[in-house]
Amino acid sequence: MTPSPPPASSPIVEANGSQTVAPDAPRKSHPADARSRNRSLVLGLLFHDGPLSRAELARRSGLTRVTMSDLVGELVDSGLVIEQGMQSRSGRGKPGMLVDVDRSALHVIAIDLSRPQSYVGAVISLLGEEAVRHSVPWPEGDSASAEAAIVELAQRLQAAAPGRVLGLGVATPGIVSPSGVVETAPNVGWTGFNMQSALARAVPVPVHIANDANAAAVGEHLLAGSRGDLLLVKIGRGVGAGILVRGELVIGSHMAAGEIGHVTVGTDPGDAPTCACGRRGCLEAWVSIPAVRRRLADGDAGVVRDAGERLGIALAPIIGALNLEEIVVAGPEDLLGPDFRETLVSTLQERTLPTQRRTIDVRRATYGDDAVLRGAGAIVLTAELGIR
Missing domain, CATH: 1.10.10.10 (Winged helix-like DNA-binding domain superfamily/Winged helix DNA-binding domain)
Structure with missing residues (x-):
């Protein structure tokens, strides 16, 4: 009789949003x-x-x-x-x-690096109340300038914390490795930025780094009570998505699941804008906040609806593949308002099966402009307390 093969290795989603693979040999359970x-x-x-x-x-x-x-x-x-x-x-x-x-005495430090003009951080209690908030302008220059600004912000927040701090969570654009290195973030020009190491030397609390869209998705699930399958689209300096299936983040084999910003959604040379990555027609070149603001400044009245349509083109295949029922959009309300949502919904309806149309709920993130900031706090709760 031929013995059955051992079970395949299964992915494990770590608290900081990274993914490892379990060894083939079963590990002995310890008390x-x-x-x-x-x-x-x-x-x-x-x-x-x-x-x-x-x-x-x-x-x-x-x-x-x-x-x-x-x-x-x-x-x-x-x-x-x-x-x-x-x-x-x-x-x-x-x-x-x-x-x-102990909701009033325990705090997390959360930092959002995804906003168009500044880094924003806050000390937040487990009651959800902000004890303090600080921001610093986006620094000019390379990752060394960014590192100095992020460290300064983290130290200011840690010094101002009124009680015990469980940890520091940072939500950043780009692909983040399990060790807290931003491997690449084209829209901000970072490559191999060891953010984890820089912050661990600067603050005396546990540090956890996650992709901004992944963090926002975790926050929507953990703090806002979203319990089903979820795709959260974060629109800021770039565009990315966090995907939750059965409450677990989908990370991908190279930590790049949800990196939809550089999916091409316009190939006509006459109308496809150039992206920060050097290619033409990437989703970020149509939908990112800097791109939308530039076109508005040029008098393009249809830019907001155009952004909604391009995002719908990019999301429809994902919805079709995963049968997702909840789409959450995190970004500035002044730009991503009713016109944007209406066009996004109609594009999704045109490009998905009728059975899927009936279950797709498109809404704004519960915490609005603070979706990523609150998500950065949520990754600390997951990492330090195991709360999911």
Whole structure:
């Protein structure tokens, strides 16, 4: 009898948005692994549904009350969870002590590098409240100038944090490696920019780097309650997409899933603009905010509808391939308003099957212009607390 082949390696999406591949040989499970999973499970239940009693946590998680008591005790001792008083009596039985994530004392530092004119950062509590916000103008020059500006912003934010900081999340344009290197970002001229290393030397908190569109997609899922399959399009200095399938980021074998900005959507030499990458007709050359503003300044009244149509041309095959039902657009509302959305929707309807048309929901990102900033904070919660 021929033995069955071993199971194929499966991709693992890391907390910082990177992807690794599990080894072919099955790894032995260790008690520490189960402990870590249970810890993340408890923190996730509390973050989304808390405060809850230990008994309720045990019931929802399927863990024993003894295990739950030990876990909650450890989380309280670590300062991540606090007791909030006895729950109201309902029915029989002794009321339990309510516990919750310490939302007011715990903070994340979030930085958004995708905006057209500045780097923006904030210190945000787990209540979602901003304690402080700073920005610095986009620096002139190469990645060394960018590094100095990003480090300055991160240090200012860290110094101003009013409580414990879980970590620093940075959402950046470009393809980001698992080690936090921006491998390439054509629209800002970066190649091999080791952002992780630069920030790790500058601030005394864990640092996590992610692509801007991926971060925004994680934020929409984690913070805004989007639970289905999702494609989030980030429009700023460039154009990119974050794709979630069953709540997990689609990263791709070279960390480049969602890099739709350099997909060609116009090939007529007479009307295809030149992109920052050197080619003609790339989506970014039609839809990025600098491109739209230039055409508006030149008196092109149809530029906003044109941008919506070009984006629809690029997205229709993705929707057809993945049967996605939710399209979220993150970008300036003054440019990406009703005319843009109307043209995008009509283009998608023209280019997809009728069965798909009925399920496509196109909407603006929940956090508007702060979608990427909030997403940068969300990647810290995923990386440091295991919350998904």
